[in-house]
Amino acid sequence: MNEKVMRNQRKWQTILFAGIIIALTYLSSDITDFNIVHGIATLPDAAIWIFSNLFVTQESLERLPKILGKLAETILMSIAATTTGTVVALFLGLMGSKTTGTSNALAMFARFIASVARNIPVVAWALILLLSFGQNSVTGYLALFVGSVGFLTRAFIESIDEASQSAVEALRATGATYFQIVYKAVIPQCLPQMISWILFMIETNIRSATLVGILTGTGIGYSFDLYYKTLNYNAVALVTLCIVLSVIVIELMSNHIRKVIL
Amino acid sequence: MEAISISPHIKRKANGKISIKTGNKSERVMKWTISTLTLLTIMAFLFFNYDGLDLAKAIPETAYNLKVMFLEPGLSHFTWGAAFYQVGITLGLAFLSTILGAVIAFFLALMAATNLSNKWISKTVRIFVAIVRAVPTVLWVLIFAIAAGLGSEAAILGMLFHSIAYLVKAFSEAFEEVDKGIMEALKATGASWWHIVTHAVVPSTFTYLLSWTFLRFEINFSVAVAMGAAAGAGGIGFELFMASGFYFDMREVGLITYMILLLAIILELMSTRLKNRYFPATAK
Amino acid sequence: MSLVRVENLGKSYNAQTKVLKDVSFNVEAGEFVSIIGPSGAGKSTLLRCINRMVEIDEGNVVFDGQDVGSLNKKELRKMRTNIGMIFQHYNLVPRLSVIENVLHGRFGYKTTLEGILGKFTEDEKEQAFYLLKKLGIEDHAYKRCDQLSGGQQQRVGIARALIQDPKIVLCDEPIASLDPNASKVIMDYLKSITMELNITCIVNLHQVEIARDYSDRIIGLSKGGIVFDGSSYKLTTDSTDLIYGTTTPKVQKRQLVTV
Ligand SMILES: Nc1ncnc2c1ncn2[C@@H]1O[C@H](COP(=O)(O)OP(=O)(O)O)[C@@H](O)[C@H]1O
Numbered sequence: 001m002n003e004k005v006m007r008n009q010r011k012w013q014t015i016l017f018a019g020i021i022i023a024l025t026y027l028s029s030d031i032t033d034f035n036i037v038h039g040i041a042t043l044p045d046a047a048i049w050i051f052s053n054l055f056v057t058q059e060s061l062e063r064l065p066k067i068l069g070k071l072a073e074t075i076l077m078s079i080a081a082t083t084t085g086t087v088v089a090l091f092l093g094l095m096g097s098k099t100t101g102t103s104n105a106l107a108m109f110a111r112f113i114a115s116v117a118r119n120i121p122v123v124a125w126a127l128i129l130l131l132s133f134g135q136n137s138v139t140g141y142l143a144l145f146v147g148s149v150g151f152l153t154r155a156f157i158e159s160i161d162e163a164s165q166s167a168v169e170a171l172r173a174t175g176a177t178y179f180q181i182v183y184k185a186v187i188p189q190c191l192p193q194m195i196s197w198i199l200f201m202i203e204t205n206i207r208s209a210t211l212v213g214i215l216t217g218t219g220i221g222y223s224f225d226l227y228y229k230t231l232n233y234n235a236v237a238l239v240t241l242c243i244v245l246s247v248i249v250i251e252l253m254s255n256h257i258r259k260v261i262l
Numbered sequence: 263m264e265a266i267s268i269s270p271h272i273k274r275k276a277n278g279k280i281s282i283k284t285g286n287k288s289e290r291v292m293k294w295t296i297s298t299l300t301l302l303t304i305m306a307f308l309f310f311n312y313d314g315l316d317l318a319k320a321i322p323e324t325a326y327n328l329k330v331m332f333l334e335p336g337l338s339h340f341t342w343g344a345a346f347y348q349v350g351i352t353l354g355l356a357f358l359s360t361i362l363g364a365v366i367a368f369f370l371a372l373m374a375a376t377n378l379s380n381k382w383i384s385k386t387v388r389i390f391v392a393i394v395r396a397v398p399t400v401l402w403v404l405i406f407a408i409a410a411g412l413g414s415e416a417a418i419l420g421m422l423f424h425s426i427a428y429l430v431k432a433f434s435e436a437f438e439e440v441d442k443g444i445m446e447a448l449k450a451t452g453a454s455w456w457h458i459v460t461h462a463v464v465p466s467t468f469t470y471l472l473s474w475t476f477l478r479f480e481i482n483f484s485v486a487v488a489m490g491a492a493a494g495a496g497g498i499g500f501e502l503f504m505a506s507g508f509y510f511d512m513r514e515v516g517l518i519t520y521m522i523l524l525l526a527i528i529l530e531l532m533s534t535r536l537k538n539r540y541f542p543a544t545a546k
Numbered sequence: 547m548s549l550v551r552v553e554n555l556g557k558s559y560n561a562q563t564k565v566l567k568d569v570s571f572n573v574e575a576g577e578f579v580s581i582i583g584p585s586g587a588g589k590s591t592l593l594r595c596i597n598r599m600v601e602i603d604e605g606n607v608v609f610d611g612q613d614v615g616s617l618n619k620k621e622l623r624k625m626r627t628n629i630g631m632i633f634q635h636y637n638l639v640p641r642l643s644v645i646e647n648v649l650h651g652r653f654g655y656k657t658t659l660e661g662i663l664g665k666f667t668e669d670e671k672e673q674a675f676y677l678l679k680k681l682g683i684e685d686h687a688y689k690r691c692d693q694l695s696g697g698q699q700q701r702v703g704i705a706r707a708l709i710q711d712p713k714i715v716l717c718d719e720p721i722a723s724l725d726p727n728a729s730k731v732i733m734d735y736l737k738s739i740t741m742e743l744n745i746t747c748i749v750n751l752h753q754v755e756i757a758r759d760y761s762d763r764i765i766g767l768s769k770g771g772i773v774f775d776g777s778s779y780k781l782t783t784d785s786t787d788l789i790y791g792t793t794t795p796k797v798q799k800r801q802l803v804t805v
């Protein structure tokens with residue numbers, strides 16, 4: 001009897017849930033003017049267009065050196081934003097973690113800064129910074145930097161919280177100072193995890209760098225935008241190919257490093 | 263004490279001092295990674311393009327802009343109603359690409375899970391997913407914008423690609439953790455592949471699938487904002503782009519930023535709670 | 547003068563319960579004292595009051611003539627260098643080498659910067675090897691600590707305490723996570739080395755037998771109060787009953803007969 005009631009309840013819950021999803025889907029399609037049939041119908045055309053336009057030609061290959069230069073700028077920008085972000089995030093992370101935090105007010109402050117930095121989208125930072133910093137690498141770098149600080153701080157707080165508290169106690173008992181404890185008992189435990197997060201952040205930043213580049217006119221995003229707007233689709237294909245290859249290579253390298261250190 | 267200094271167990275560094283590090287591979291690789299990244303960072307600052315940069319002007323100006331944004335937010339080019347409507351469009355874009363992505367990813371993940379599929383199909387799906395992931399979302403959206411014509415279709419299709427890639431990875435990992443025993447027991451009774459999927463795999467992973475889908479929705483919200491700003495996908499992201507790049511209206515930029523921030527924090531709080539509830543150990 | 551004087555010590559973590567109530571005892575230099583009692587009796591808390599890893603609420607602890615409760619931060623650090631501590635779960639940094647973990651015991655003697663940069667003198671390193679050799683784990687010096695067995699890790703913990711050149715070591719259930727063989731090895735090392743170097747030793751234990759075998763003196767703790775304090779051989783079944791709140795032995799015997 002009881003079981004039957006429960007099963008009935010489950011059934012109604014499922015139906016209700018499905019109903020809500022369908023309603024939201026309908027609502028979303030309506031507000032965004034999205035027609036799923038039309039969407040699916042365009043797929044074949046899109047595929048045809050992609051295969052007949054997006055390929056690399058001899059002529060576009062001549063632009064390769066220039067594109068590679070822009071690619072290098074984007075990759076370096078992403079790495080610099082991540083590493084410098086790491087330094088700031090490390091301090092905020094130490095402040096924000098229960099294990100190493102010295103005061104509640106400081107911990108709240110660190111978590112607040114991190115939350116604001118990561119929840120304001122990178123595009124917003126890019127647009128705001130663009131106004132005064134102008135079209136150069138620094139604008140893109142700063143936008144990525146703010147996002148990296150926000151994301152890494154949260155990740156570091158989690159890693160530091162997970163680190164075992166016991167070695168901290170032992171070092172405290174030997175008369176070690178706060179920073180000795182942090183550097184010799186806490187960091188060695190979380191370092192592999194932190195490096196893994198840093199690598200992840202670099203991968204993410206390279207993807208976002210393309211976006212930021214389109215908005216701020218820097219790096220590979222600028223090249224893409226330029227060829228895209230001048231309808232030079234062969235060059236667009238080449239740019240895309242370069243991005244894809246570099247993202248895959250960097251991901252493979254990160255995975256390899258992770259395998260060894262974790 | 264004299265005898266100890268010639269102990270066979272002591273390792274010495276090149277300068278004759280006693281070494282205290284384990285010197286294992288993981289330690290060396292971490293050191294190498296950190297030094298390489300440091301070096302690349304220095305290179306980055308040397309090779310940056312500093313055209314038109316005037317820090318003495320840019321920093322106080324940005325500080326002033328931030329002050330106006332955050333302390334005097336307000337709307338001037340459109341109404342509150344319109345603002346909410348634009349937020350609704352952004353949420354709609356995010357929702358559609360997530361839900362469609364989840365449905366497609368579900369089937370692809372069944373093909374990618376090694377315990378439900380054969381090796382070659384699984385490999386093929388995984389490689390396909392890796393390539394799709396390597397193309398930044400904004401490029402997908404822009405490519406679809408010409409290939410399929412501008413409009414929400416291009417934005418949703420573009421965002422769909424990454425959602426699928428992300429969810430296939432998450433779903434297939436969840437499927438692979440389904441208890442072997444349950445599947446074997448069903449197989450022994452002569453159940454077909456679809457029976458196993460609907461009666462063993464789906465029930466035992468459903469909450470995970472839902473949580474992952476919600477996590478992706480959180481990501482897709484900020485992606486949708488970005489696509490609005492960078493790829494003309496509409497919604498609040500596009501208004502942000504207009505307010506900042508077209509009207510230079512910092513008060514409006516501030517208000518839009520607040521709206522985005524508020525929603526993003528609500529979504530983040532919800533997904534953190536989901537994470538802590540369903541994957542306490544591997545929260546990522 | 548006694549090395550450690552505990553006078554009317556009281557401690558509570560929250561308003562409802564007092565973990566330690568009016569605890570008083572002295573420990574002389576060179577003594578090997580066991581503190582026994584059921585879990586939750588307050589043994590760990592008592593030990594941590596001696597080096598002020600937890601704050602003292604009432605009464606005094608006097609170590610080597612200094613009132614522990616009134617020391618400032620710097621003085622406290624300096625005092626802690628004289629007190630080694632050994633833990634149930636060894637409390638080593640898992641990813642670092644054995645030798646690094648041993649050298650962590652020297653931090654109290656160093657400036658913050660020296661510690662962060664890991665600047666240890668050759669004498670300190672040789673001393674670390676000397677201790678490892680004494681504890682029979684010299685050949686593991688360059689291994690990561692998490693690759694060692696429990697007994698070996700505890701020996702690293704002992705070496706870390708000894709390299710502090712302490713006047714006393716406080717051991718909080720040093721063998722509670724070890725099998726009987728490893729337990730015996732650890733207790734033997736603790737006993738012989740502290741005797742040889744004339745280091746005072748206070749050990750929290752929950753095994754009465756081991757306390758009786760190794761210590762000069764036993765303090766029985768129950769519900770935060772001392773219920774027994776005397777030479778090991780004076781510990782009778784009546785006193786263990788008092789400590790553990792049991793009346794079992796006689797009853798058990800009778801049951802055994804009837805079964
Ligand atoms: N940090 C703490 N915060 C709150 N209560 C604690 C803390 N440490 C110990 N206690 C409480 O104090 C009592 C005594 O604990 P403890 O000293 O660890 O006893 P023992 O080591 O004899 O098992 C226990 O009831 C325990 O719950």
Ligand SMILES: [Mg+2]
Pocket residue numbers: 589590591719
């Ligand atoms: Mg205890």
